[in-house]
Amino acid sequence: MVFQGTAGFHGGAPKRITASVLPSNFGSIRMRILFIGDIFGRPGRNIVKDRLPGIVRDHAINLIIANGENSAAGFGITPALAEELFELNVDVITTGNHVWDKREIIDYFQMVEGNGHGPARRVLRPANYPADMPGSGVYEGFKGKIPYAVINLQGRVFMASNDDPFRTADRLLQRIQAKVILVDIHAEATSEKISLGWYLDGRVTAVVGTHTHVPTADERVLPNGTAYVTDVGMTGPYDGVIGVKKELVVGKFLNGMPVRFEPATGDARLCAVVIDCDDHTGKARSIERLMLS
Ligand SMILES: [Fe+2]
Numbered sequence: 466m467v468f469q470g471t472a473g474f475h476g477g478a479p480k481r482i483t484a485s486v487l488p489s490n491f492g493s494i495r496m497r498i499l500f501i502g503d504i505f506g507r508p509g510r511n512i513v514k515d516r517l518p519g520i521v522r523d524h525a526i527n528l529i530i531a532n533g534e535n536s537a538a539g540f541g542i543t544p545a546l547a548e549e550l551f552e553l554n555v556d557v558i559t560t561g562n563h564v565w566d567k568r569e570i571i572d573y574f575q576m577v578e579g580n581g582h583g584p585a586r587r588v589l590r591p592a593n594y595p596a597d598m599p600g601s602g603v604y605e606g607f608k609g610k611i612p613y614a615v616i617n618l619q620g621r622v623f624m625a626s627n628d629d630p631f632r633t634a635d636r637l638l639q640r641i642q643a644k645v646i647l648v649d650i651h652a653e654a655t656s657e658k659i660s661l662g663w664y665l666d667g668r669v670t671a672v673v674g675t676h677t678h679v680p681t682a683d684e685r686v687l688p689n690g691t692a693y694v695t696d697v698g699m700t701g702p703y704d705g706v707i708g709v710k711k712e713l714v715v716g717k718f719l720n721g722m723p724v725r726f727e728p729a730t731g732d733a734r735l736c737a738v739v740i741d742c743d744d745h746t747g748k749a750r751s752i753e754r755l756m757l758s
């Protein structure tokens with residue numbers, strides 16, 4: 466089953482098109498980015514493995530970025546799981562508040578020394594964490610001859626207190642040379658995410674939201690050329706509550722007792738967006754939302 470929508474900026478209101486796929490030869494002259502929402506546990510990893518080659522082919526994808534903060538049974542990501550995603554041709558992995566759930570990721574981040582483009586360097590944690598934390602929140606690389614950058618930020622509303630994501634973005638953008646720049650804003654509050662989208666409009670290619678695990682239908686290209694969506698949605702089991710077995714979460718709401726959360730298993734879906742942009746200016750032309758099962 467496929468549910469999709471697309472929005473583009475053509476000088477007027479965002480336009481909705483219901484075509485299932487775009488012509489694959491668009492990719493020869495365009496930079497087309499696939500961003501996959503929070504990959505949750507084995508169901509999420511398996512559906513990425515099953516569907517990614519077809520998405521890359523049908524949507525002429527050049528660059529693949531995925532949020533992997535829930536890859537390890539919902540809690541964090543291990544080096545082995547990160548490398549499993551890299552073997553599937555994911556270029557950069559972003560994370561969020563669950564990044565430290567598996568301690569091995571700290572050692573992995575510390576392996577980066579001297580290898581600025583190796584796998585460990587291509588796993589990010591939010592850039593607005595305290596400066597002396599392991600890892601990095603920005604990656605700058607090349608896809609073919611096209612320079613690109615990925616910035617990972619975390620919100621502060623209803624989340625742990627971190628540095629200001631807005632001014633962190635300002636600081637990072639002062640030194641980034643690439644025109645093609647994707648920002649993953651991992652945040653709870655829709656208002657904070659939408660505000661960051663407007664704040665960065667015209668300065669980055671895309672601002673995509675993650676963390677809530679619920680996709681939003683507000684994808685659009687903002688007036689100055691930044692593709693935006695409040696939340697890409699989870700890639701994982703939807704027969705649950707944001708990835709967790711539903712009876713455990715419902716029970717916690719009913720009785721408030723502590724409970725060990727276990728990942729749900731059924732109804733795996735892959736949620737992502739495809740962003741088409743001009744590699745010379747970095748401006749987005751369109752953003753298309755995907756939900757595949
Ligand atoms: Fe998540």
Ligand SMILES: [Fe+2]
Nearest residue numbers: 561562563676
């Ligand atoms: Fe999160």
